[in-house]
Amino acid sequence: MQVINLFDPWKSKFCTCPTKYSFSPYTGCSHGCLYCYASSYIPNFFTCKPKKDLLKRLASDLKKIDKRIYVSIANSSDPYPPLEHKLRLTRDCLKLLVANNCKFLLITKSNLVERDKDVLSKAKVCVSFSLTTLDEDAAKKLEPNAPLPQKRLAAMENLIKHNIQVAMRIDPIIPGINDSEIGDLLKSVAEIGVKHIVSSTYKARFDSWNRMYKVFPEVMEKLKDLYFRQGEKISNSYYLPTSIRFKLMKKVKESCDKFGLTFACCREGFIELNTPKSCDGSHLITINL
């Protein structure tokens, strides 16, 4: 296979994802999120490029994959970068996936996904939106080139109205930046019909830490000791101390319970907090509204 691969969590001891395929129509991502970890291992990451001969390679891979396993799109980029307005590559890929009876999870920060609701409404799919804050100013700083939170909320609502399953990621939670608005965020998405929440704390790598520090120097100065002295290094990331991560994830879970949402944390090691469904929202793929 060339463009669809088995998802590799890099031996993460905390990953609870089911077996899935991974597929990215684009290499790199121009949303430019300060906290992005993919920029630490993909060169020129914030310059987004379409993959060469993508549709031909996808068609070839679709003949070989096990159709019982779903495809996660995308894990190290966004399938709806601004380039997609013009290129419509992701849209063509989705049509091919649907024509080949593939199940898929579509992970995005962009309301452009609404454009493809005609294709998605015929698909076995769950769309997982990432939304870290409702505060426009904070969003402009954290995710400078991604669509604003209100646009994402409107897109979620629109897809749900078209009977398309929607999950949401509050990922990452960064103490001092977005941890105080967890309840408001979950209330807003529960009201529009989102069913499942995935959440995770910020795991620092040096390049994302430096970007965060430049924009939020006071907050990051306060977090420095927690990440680099009191916390632990797992693989190539620096984690907050376990007790703080647990408290944050418990807070998200309790809000989810309050608003009738299922919950799972991502790569935190607190399986006991997870509602017993898939962590990433893939359990919603085959459910019809």
Ligand code: SF4
């Ligand atoms: S949308 Fe995802 S892949 Fe793109 S820059 Fe933001 S965190 Fe990275």
